[in-house]
Amino acid sequence: MNFDTVASAAGVVLIVVGFAMLFVPGLAGLFSANELFLSLVGVGFALQTARVVNGRRKTPYEQGETDDPEVAQDLPTPGDDFDDLMEAAGRARHSSRERELVRDRLHAAAVAVLVRTEGVSREEAIERIDAGTWTDDPYAAAFFTGSVEGTSFVQRVSLFDGSRSQFERWSTAAARAIVEQSEEADQ
Template structure:
């Protein structure tokens, strides 16, 4: 409601109240000043409520749309960087440096695993790694010793079916064996 309309309604209500009190003087004498003020305040409250209700009924309904949830991010899996290095380890100069990095990382992991699982010193773990005593997997052993010993003819043939380089296959076996021994020690 507009303020003018509200004032007009209020004025009409006061005029009707005045005429009622003049027409019935007994009614006026029964109402005290406190009650009169209370009635006026009550009427103002009712008028305000009516005004708000009318205003709300004329307001268009708006529905809020929730924003789209965030898109999920592809996070790297632990070990992806190492796998990528292993795949790029080839024979040119830069790839040879990558091979050395892979070898160093695997050697550190193997020594740490041997020390933890066998309860030996670092020097003893290095000796076991160099001699091949640390594992029964001939191809994991070959990664550090340089030669395959103890593999059957069938294992060597099956191993050759993979189209990866010998270095890559041996490195994968070494990493798998280090992981297996580490997990077995935790169990």
């Protein structure tokens, strides 16, 4: 028999005797609690401790494997889809679905900004946008009204940009006016 088996058997016997004395108190009277008994209990604990330490020392060290951390995903920047939509709408030369989407999204944003910043009702905000009185920028207002009001011929020519369509210029002006109005209210 090896040391581990003897130490384990002695530990089990001591545990059983301890539980027996706990549940049948008359058994405890059979043993006197003198120094010899306490020394034997101490030696039993020392043997058990030595067995556990020896067993642990012989056990090979194994390090746990962890999974690789999640790889960060590339997420689109908020607004990229709208920028792409505006670019596609600007390339289209005739009435297109993209232009209607841009118009609808900018209209909804303008309504939301007017309601939030000026405290008007949704209906009043829509009326102001449709009338072109929601901003001082005639080109931003023209995006929703369809015509430029209050500008001279010289101003119209000076803002003419041959590389961009009228839709691109007016939609960009409307988007800029919405952002500026929202930022002014936040300050």
